[in-house]
Amino acid sequence: MHNSLLSSVAARSVCRLYRHGNLGIKRTTNLSLSYLYMDFRRSFRSDAALRALKTCETDVENDDDGFNLVLYKYPSFSAALAALFARRYHSLRRLPATVLPFSSAEPLRVEDLKIQGLKKCYLLGFIGPGGFAVELSRFIPEVIAFDHRKVTAKRVLELEGCPGNLQLRVDVSKSSARAVYEYFSGKLTEGVSLTLLNEQEESRVLRIFNFIEDDDLRLRNQPDIQPFKIGLRQLQLNLNSITNPHLFDQLVEMDPAELISRGESHVSSRLDEARKLLGAEFKIKLGRGFYGECLCIRADGHAHLSHEIGDELSKRSAAAGLRPIGAVVFMKRGLRGNLKMCLRSASGDADTAEIAKVRLSNSLIILRELFNLIELLDIRHTAAVAGQVPAPSSYAWTNMVNGLCHHNLRLNIYFLYV
Structure with a gap:
């Protein structure tokens, strides 16, 4: 003693x-x-x-x-x-x-x-x-x-x-x-x-x-x-x-200084890679608009960058006047062809946990047919804004979502376009 x-x-x-x-x-x-x-x-x-x-x-x-x-x-x-x-x-x-x-x-x-x-x-x-x-x-x-x-x-x-x-x-x-x-x-x-x-x-x-x-x-x-x-993890000790x-x-x-430098370098390289994937994002509503609107992007083959993509997308979403949340969707093994969506935010003002309380997770599983429909309607909505085609019926669109939406999502998360 x-x-x-x-x-x-x-x-x-x-x-x-x-x-x-x-x-x-x-x-x-x-x-x-x-x-x-x-x-x-x-x-x-x-x-x-x-x-x-x-x-x-x-x-x-x-x-x-x-x-x-x-x-x-x-x-x-x-x-x-x-x-x-x-x-x-x-x-x-x-x-x-x-x-x-x-x-x-x-x-x-x-x-x-x-x-x-x-x-x-x-x-x-x-x-x-x-x-x-x-x-x-x-x-x-x-x-x-x-x-x-x-x-x-x-x-x-x-x-x-x-x-x-x-x-x-x-x-x-x-x-x-x-x-x-x-x-x-x-x-x-x-x-x-x-x-x-x-x-x-x-x-x-x-x-x-x-x-x-x-x-x-x-x-x-x-x-x-x-x-x-991150530097410690990269060291793989x-x-x-x-x-x-x-x-x-x-x-x-x-040396902690070397670990910090290694971590910063790793983060920087991943952010550069994530930014190259942006540019095809579109707007969605969360919970029929109850949780606001944000930008979403499809990122198949880049699930390992979902955090970085989501953070950057959340910044673009905030700059566009939407909620500072980024939704990243990608295919993943074991989901029987369905898709996974991750919600990320780089802002302390937006806590994706409020949405997670409904879903019990910041990751959502979406039917591929539903997401394909979302992408199709996004193209139709863009054309409607340009005056090329009539705007889609919100009532008809909602019914299609209800028919395709996974039962765990039906009462929780819908994606509706304005």
């Missing part, structure tokens, strides 16, 4: 929420940068992980000091960064430790961790499913878990039979990575003049902390958060320390 507060908490043998600096739990969300990495359901209870645990057991059979185990949540950038600090601490202190990813897709089991010589277990970014942490504390002398999520804070309050050798350090006011960094930094400086990071590393890491917390806690204080996340033995070297060398 690095301070008297933690010592007294452990001595009283109770589970506590560590509310650093306040008496209450601040509101936050259960969002993090982990959504940047896809979980392919790979087995993390792999032979390699089990062999690593068995090797540790063999190495300490005749060693009274034992070893520590560090499990970090996968796939989570924040937790991987926390694992870096735990690993650096044990290395500087010359303490034997094993660092492994812990995935809910195929997690390590409690019985896997019943290893001779295991003295302490750290859980970084999670407390485990069900009573996982409590079960571990029944045979491991000390278990320390770190998390920042509000849902975890609620779970801790509901846990029963929590022993005194289990510390659940749930602080919803900071990211788990920062909490772990502060924890091991405090332990490292006890009696010695060591630091987890050198001056250059610390400068980069502290800025990364700001981006992580801005995303995890939804603070929205960092103007470059989107380019940072493998956060599995088993299959990527260079993970922690890559993390400590990561």
